[in-house]
Amino acid sequence: MRNVYHDELSGLIDTLVEMTQLAESAMTRATTALLDADRELAENVISADRRIDDLQRDLEERAVGVLARQSPVATDLRVVVTALRMSSSLERMGDLARHVAKLARLRYPDSVVPAELRATVLEMGQVAERIVAKAGSVIATRDVQLAAEMEVDDDRMDALHRQVFEQLLSHTWNHPTEVAVDLTLCSRYYERFADHAVSVAKSVLFLVTGSRDEDVAAQRI
Amino acid sequence: MRNVYHDELSGLIDTLVEMTQLAESAMTRATTALLDADRELAENVISADRRIDDLQRDLEERAVGVLARQSPVATDLRVVVTALRMSSSLERMGDLARHVAKLARLRYPDSVVPAELRATVLEMGQVAERIVAKAGSVIATRDVQLAAEMEVDDDRMDALHRQVFEQLLSHTWNHPTEVAVDLTLCSRYYERFADHAVSVAKSVLFLVTGSRDEDVAAQRI
Numbered sequence: 341m342r343n344v345y346h347d348e349l350s351g352l353i354d355t356l357v358e359m360t361q362l363a364e365s366a367m368t369r370a371t372t373a374l375l376d377a378d379r380e381l382a383e384n385v386i387s388a389d390r391r392i393d394d395l396q397r398d399l400e401e402r403a404v405g406v407l408a409r410q411s412p413v414a415t416d417l418r419v420v421v422t423a424l425r426m427s428s429s430l431e432r433m434g435d436l437a438r439h440v441a442k443l444a445r446l447r448y449p450d451s452v453v454p455a456e457l458r459a460t461v462l463e464m465g466q467v468a469e470r471i472v473a474k475a476g477s478v479i480a481t482r483d484v485q486l487a488a489e490m491e492v493d494d495d496r497m498d499a500l501h502r503q504v505f506e507q508l509l510s511h512t513w514n515h516p517t518e519v520a521v522d523l524t525l526c527s528r529y530y531e532r533f534a535d536h537a538v539s540v541a542k543s544v545l546f547l548v549t550g551s552r553d554e555d556v557a558a559q560r561i
Numbered sequence: 562m563r564n565v566y567h568d569e570l571s572g573l574i575d576t577l578v579e580m581t582q583l584a585e586s587a588m589t590r591a592t593t594a595l596l597d598a599d600r601e602l603a604e605n606v607i608s609a610d611r612r613i614d615d616l617q618r619d620l621e622e623r624a625v626g627v628l629a630r631q632s633p634v635a636t637d638l639r640v641v642v643t644a645l646r647m648s649s650s651l652e653r654m655g656d657l658a659r660h661v662a663k664l665a666r667l668r669y670p671d672s673v674v675p676a677e678l679r680a681t682v683l684e685m686g687q688v689a690e691r692i693v694a695k696a697g698s699v700i701a702t703r704d705v706q707l708a709a710e711m712e713v714d715d716d717r718m719d720a721l722h723r724q725v726f727e728q729l730l731s732h733t734w735n736h737p738t739e740v741a742v743d744l745t746l747c748s749r750y751y752e753r754f755a756d757h758a759v760s761v762a763k764s765v766l767f768l769v770t771g772s773r774d775e776d777v778a779a780q781r782i
Contacts, residue, residue, distance in 0.1 A: 397773075400642075404638060404642055407628060407638055407642070408635070408638055414629070417625060417628055417629055421645065424642065424645060424646070425645070428646065428649060505742065509737075509738060509742070513738060517730060517734060518730050520745075521729055521730070521741055521742075521745045524742045524745040525745060552618075
């Protein structure tokens, strides 16, 4: 019985790690679709999001099953409750990648991103890719040091987000309002994606250390 | 023992209802602060958000306590797990009201909202106010009919959200890019606020009927 129980708990962790991999793949492909105005790739990201949603639903059912059958206490109980919360964040990260892909599809065959912002958006995609990859490692290994490193990535994402606004509001900006609207939303999707990745890592930190870092909530813009 | 247990469960529900009231009050005041460029009111909304955050944290601790001590099963277990999920949505709704208030503060003494969009933003505030009020009633009463009505409010919010974009992209739009950026974000905050309210109501529906409505996720833009 104990073995089945611990298999169930580690199965929840495995699913969370799988969700980070899917979210990473989704955001990476969404960024490429956005920058290359690749409609097929955008469609692919949009339809693949269902897989993350299904995993979340499945995880939730299994978590409730563990709670009902095993009545875990102490750390095990925290693991299950935290897994529920993390799965919501990861599901939401999938949604945000889908939103980026939808923008790419909406403007096809035009590109959403004008030349002067390509490097910024490209880097937002890269930061998103590595922050969610780190979130996956933190879930799998409970590496507190790596979780702390993610703050640096999140700061970088916030800086890039501000950089987009600075460009949009600079006197050299000469694109239609539509482009500004698209980029405002797009930039916010990346920024929220990183926030969710950090919140996943903070959940792991809380499991390991028992303390919450208030700074994370404060960093949200 | 049973009585303490049921008091604890109904205490979770009471806290959720209180959170809806705080979120309602926050978004209503944030809308006023935005439309009247009232910095003091904006500050008030921003500082009051901590109360919702504290309630959510407290609810989570109590929910984990109930799970650990009482090992609820069946419907009671679903109530606790669902309360955790709903509290996250409500906490996030408080954040979104705070974001609206922050926009008002950022542009003070200017108003974020130009004359031609005042009526639209005012109505977004009203829809937000009534959809969260209904979410509170649905939590308290498990009124399935009222939960269904919220879809109408959410559809209205989506229509208003589109209306904002139509204005921003119309050929008569003649404001600086900054105004378009602010309104894009602002409109998205209201739209997400309504989404979260609907997701709260859907959680209650799931508790009552045991079935999930797939349409809700599909409606997210």
